Amino acid sequence: MKSRMIKSCCLLGVLLMACTGTLMAQDEPTFSASASVDYFNKYVWRGMNLDNKSVLQYNMSGSAWGFTGAVWANMPLTDYTGYKAGEFNEIDYSLDYSKAIPNTDKVSFSLGIIHYTFPGTVDVDLTAGTVGVSATTEIYGGLSFNVPLNPSVTWYRDIDTIDGSYLALGVGHTFEKIGAWSDDEYISLDLSANFGVGGPAYNVGYWGVEEKTKFNDFTLNVGLPITLKHGVSITPSFHLSTILSGAIRDTYSYGEGDSANYWFGINFTKSF
Numbered sequence: 001m002k003s004r005m006i007k008s009c010c011l012l013g014v015l016l017m018a019c020t021g022t023l024m025a026q027d028e029p030t031f032s033a034s035a036s037v038d039y040f041n042k043y044v045w046r047g048m049n050l051d052n053k054s055v056l057q058y059n060m061s062g063s064a065w066g067f068t069g070a071v072w073a074n075m076p077l078t079d080y081t082g083y084k085a086g087e088f089n090e091i092d093y094s095l096d097y098s099k100a101i102p103n104t105d106k107v108s109f110s111l112g113i114i115h116y117t118f119p120g121t122v123d124v125d126l127t128a129g130t131v132g133v134s135a136t137t138e139i140y141g142g143l144s145f146n147v148p149l150n151p152s153v154t155w156y157r158d159i160d161t162i163d164g165s166y167l168a169l170g171v172g173h174t175f176e177k178i179g180a181w182s183d184d185e186y187i188s189l190d191l192s193a194n195f196g197v198g199g200p201a202y203n204v205g206y207w208g209v210e211e212k213t214k215f216n217d218f219t220l221n222v223g224l225p226i227t228l229k230h231g232v233s234i235t236p237s238f239h240l241s242t243i244l245s246g247a248i249r250d251t252y253s254y255g256e257g258d259s260a261n262y263w264f265g266i267n268f269t270k271s272f
Helices: 002-020 199-209 246-250
Strands: 031-040 044-045 049-051 055-064 067-074 090-100 105-119 136-143 152-158 165-183 185-198 212-221 230-242 260-272
Touching: 152 246, 165 199, 185 199, 199 246, 212 246
Parallel strands: none
Antiparallel strands: 031 055, 031 260, 044 049, 055 067, 067 090, 090 105, 105 136, 136 152, 152 165, 165 185, 185 212, 212 230, 230 260
């Protein structure tokens, strides 16, 4: 398992170098950074209700030459999941490279890697799913299109624990400045939707269902980003998610066993 992960990481590194070999010499560096904190009354990921109670989620990121490195963390505010309230139970590390495809302003690509860690969790046998996994790693590649509804497709491949694939198909649109009170202060409307498709090994690992490719989940997101001065933004949001596969619904055991979830949140971001 570890040798497979090392080989996949090396392959991703080669691809990144092949795509970016001359960019750092040609492009002027543009540095940016941001820090954010979210409050959600649930933590739902790819249709899985991982925490049915309130959580805080933190993110810090920095970008240059098209690369973005980030650290993301989840902190439960209750003991609902068995973790101690106020302590991190998930910390993820990611590196992404995104760039418009040369000679076009309509298509962009992304390549990256995400390492998920779950502090305080001990590895167990995965025959019934991923509960008890202390860490795993995914690589991904995606395309996004600068056309109406901004469609995107992103392929995620777990190269560590599950050795399975998940495909995210997304659409979305932002209505800019639906209300403004100055040039630098305004409110917008973000609408997006995502369909998730799980491969055979992914569905066995996360759901314990038969080895078949299935439409896993559908998620709808509505956000109202409020842009303020000095790089500050506040975004209240509403989300709903439901499991699409009947086989997965029959085995659903996350949260309180309800395969449809509704939750809200609010985000505070400072950009530098």
